[in-house]
Amino acid sequence: MKNEEIARILYEIALYLEMKEVAFKPAAYEKAAESIEALEEDVEDIYKKGGLKALEDIPAIGKGISERIKEYLETERIKDYEKLKKQIPVDIQTLSAIEGIGPKLIKLFYQKLKIKNIGDLERAAKAGKLAKLPHSGEKLQEKILKGIEFYRRSHSRFLLGAALPLADKIEKRLNKAKSVIKAACAGSLRRRQETIGDLDFLVACPERSRGVVMDFFVSMPEVIHVFAKGSTKSMVQLRSGIAADLRVVDEKSFGAALQYFTGNKDHNIKLRKIAIKKGYKLNEYGLFRGKKQIAGRDEKEIYEKLGLAWIPPEIRNNLNEIEAGQENKIPRLVELRDIKGDLQVHSNWSDGSNSIEEMAMAAKKIGYQYTAITDHTKDLAMTGGSDEKRLLKQMSEIDKINEKLFKKGNFRILKGAEVNIRKDGSLDIKDEVLEKLDIVGAAVHSSFNLSKEEQTKRLIRAMENLHIDIIFHPSGRLLGQRPGIELDWDEIFKAAKETGTILEINAQPSRLDLNDDNIRRAKNMGIKLSVGTDAHSTAELSYNIYGISQARRGWCEKKDVINTMNFPEILAFLKKPKSKRF
């Protein structure tokens, strides 16, 4: 898959063109890069199937850039790009990723000081050479040193699971602070992206109190560096390595600012274009006709005045949600309170840290009607996975617990397992034992490097087993650590649909597997999904919030997620043969 490297080259061309102060082309290349990056399909496949014409059908790709992509696919290089690189031969990717450095400074540093990479830059800054350049000074030099330090320490995105609790804490604190009318977190966090670049906070307060609020923000205990502090905007770095911005607005602009800073960029650009067409102007202060603000206090009225239904933040990606909003066809997305039980939970019978009783009681306390217990099986010896004999023993143990604790029928433990899908697609537990379980998940835990064809065949074979209800964490990816196995998703979805196999949305913050795009594709094919926490302790049952966010990002409604069913319904559903379930 060459999408990523092609996108990177297009980004670099954009930066080079910006250095040369070419008008408009940088933005065009940047958009093209984003478009390639967002593509699920392999660009090379697209080209092989449909030639140049097919490349031009990709959004933001036209005649010029499709020619260059073709050149890269055929010759492994792009002449124009090589030419640009020769003129200013620097590690443009790293240098431009340092906070406060853009194409103009990279060019200046190279031409005056021959700075080519982050090491050169650091040496020059420490030797005081940067301060002597035109339009530069001591402060710029210091800012760059801080930027380098920050880059080295935390050049990565943060998992939603790490960012959300921190952001909630700060948001609550801001809401309680003196003079603050209301506070909210916007940005990628509000959209519940899998990973978060930085935190964007928003506060409404009286104009005279702005200084006080800014002082409060930059002196929070988590703040270790202040990048910028003005009357309406501040940027800080937090101890955990993540950066946080605060914007302060008047109450009458809070909704507009919340909309504006939630994004994403493409969603906002499209909205602003709609505003222009209607004779309005949309910015972070409101929707304006001439100088008159006609909306802005709350977010919903902005969408309404633009002729749209309000759009949930999780689907603001410019992936057809604006058109759906215009036609009033935004679905009611599944919500946390819709979830009636957890379908992937581990106990201390394998690698979980709590007993079956403890997990069940914790699930009941959340308000669930049921939980499955799905411990590992014998291939995963290091987790204490059960063989057939021990699995049968665990089943009778669960029967006893159900009888003892939940006799009234107000809660139920489902007997389950997370069986291992072997390299050839066979399973590590015999059918005659699987048959006795209430619910069976199967998952890949090894052989991550097989070919796409082999992996696809492997997963389909597991789905064809009549006892496998769910494929757990289908791709096996670990965010920031390991890509998922290569799969022909069209084939996987086709097989899931035909066999009646449920696909999981795994709620572990490092998994979130399926991803948003695949969830949406599965949903559109009528495949049912389950949200499972894969909890290994009682505390991890709360990961359901991340699973729900992910389901919402894939446009899931309540009917698409099977564990929104009440206990009698899900029991009846699981009793049906697989082929009759969807």
Next chain:
DNA sequence: GCCGTTTTCGGCCCGACTGTTTTCAGTCG
């Protein structure tokens, strides 16, 4: 270089902060 309810030419989202300036350039989101 891309795109089209402004459609094959002529536009291209918009505003805040910093630093080095004294009216603005660069960066960021």
